Amino acid sequence: MSNEIKPKKRRDFLFTATYTIGAVGLGAAIWPLVDQMNPDSSVKALSTTEVDISNIEPGKTITVLWRGKPIFIRRRTKNEIAEAAAVDIKDLKDPEKDSDRTKNPEWLVMVGVCTHLGCVPLGDKGEYKAWFCPCHGTHYDTSGRVRKGPAPKNLEIPKYEFVDSNTIKIG
């Protein structure tokens, strides 16, 4: 009796071990096929852009392309800054202080991509006279924060720094 059971157990172990090694091998073979779809080195290499901001008047926005996405750089008017600072952040869907969204309150730098489904919002439009996304009707305020509509988050702030008073480096 014991002779019959023992070899069966050894065989079970061998089967399980074989399946396990096989599954690991299969996974290792599939991973390159999946990962090749992630951003490649040439795409990642394009990850910083320097922008000259000396010609932008107050109340004007320029749009530059960074990583294939539009970046809004707006020189805000005093009114807009005051409006953005006056909002009670408890009323916001994605609460963020205006001062946390800028390095210099005069300059608002953000990714011009609606956080709903990726359209480019239009400037100087909507209920807050700031940004409005025409695709599914999201309204953003003068700090780029979502105020109304289906978007879940404020417009994203990219990583950026002031190289000098006339140049911003994004990325």
Place this chain on the structure above:
Amino acid sequence: MSEEKYIPKSKLGQWFDSRLPLLTLTHHLTSYPTPKNLNYWWTFGGILTFCLITQIVTGLVLAMHYVAHVDHAFESIEHIMRDVNYGWLIRYVHANGASMFFLAVYIHIFRSLFYGSYKAPREIIWIIGLLIYILMMATAFMGYVLPWGQMSFWGATVITNLFSAIPLVGESITTWLWGGYSVDNPTLNRFYSLHYLLPFLIFGLVILHIWALHVPGNNNPVGIDVKKNNNETMPFHPYMVMKDLFALLLFITVFLWFVFFAPNVLGHPDNYIEANPLVTPAHIVPEWYLLPFYAILRAIPSKLGGVIFMFSAIFILMLLPWLDTCKIRSSTYRPIYKKFFWLLLFVVILLGYLGAKPPEGVYLILSRLATAYYFIHFLVILPVLGRYEKTDPLPQSISDPVLDKPGVFDKFKKAAAKYEGENASSFK
């Protein structure tokens, strides 16, 4: 389902068939017994096969001239339209062919809903059919991106962004889908690759769909099982083949009317503007066949919620054979279900209309009501109706509804008497 064993007549046929039973397969397909009461709504399976083959053949040819690169894609489409011999015709057939494919598939699906073809024992046919439908939507979406016009680009952006709604891993999934940080050249390339692959997967599923169909055989307008040895079925060839061909000719007439007289009416003019990642068109709309789902997406005032409801609207259909608890298949014998069927059809068309309208004011309110009804139909009305609906008595055989009509026998008798009278001499 020919019960008797088929043996080829010729010696060569027998030699070949015993090694590879292709002749047996052909015999099975031609002699396949079909219920004699199938109406014209049953011709759309053949029409859909025609659509798939048309798309594969025209697509194969277009691939010989198209360039999948963001700098050349838009130009290469214009090149096909202006320079390639008959390129305009082939592209218009392919583009309108997609719309015709969806038109036919919607008729096919609603046929199934009306006559209860998804019910036991045909659940697997229904589920495979839905998988084909989902792959069709994916294929059509990726094909629409290839011309790299404004609608291509922004359609791709919006649809791929749906996945960013998934908590935690959403962002990584969209980056992975794009191969970058936005829809760009890597995205176009992989969409082209997959757009070429998916039709062949659809083709494989079509074979399974037909295989699964040939096990129980066709449902029919009366919805009761046919008795195979009681003159209730006819061989597929030539009877159904001829009927299918006639319906196909009518369908092709409509198809070619679009191709020759209104080739752009189903498309969007903005797609003749080259893609520009800095400017979103004022009003993004998907192709008409995706509009009902787009309306559901926009009806929900939350990003993740909208995505969940949109996908549920499709996947809920997979559960239909179990949500509809009524054993009676055909709506003909379900007076209450029949009314809800027409209401559902109306609501789906309404959703399609609302999907093309801006999401504000009365349109938004209507989209929400219609979305609510869509789900209530499947999750509440169908299970409850199955329990409480008083159905009409079913006939004993599929022949009865025709022969039982008052006066039918009298008409036969009269015709017979007339014939006898005219040919009195030959009856001696």
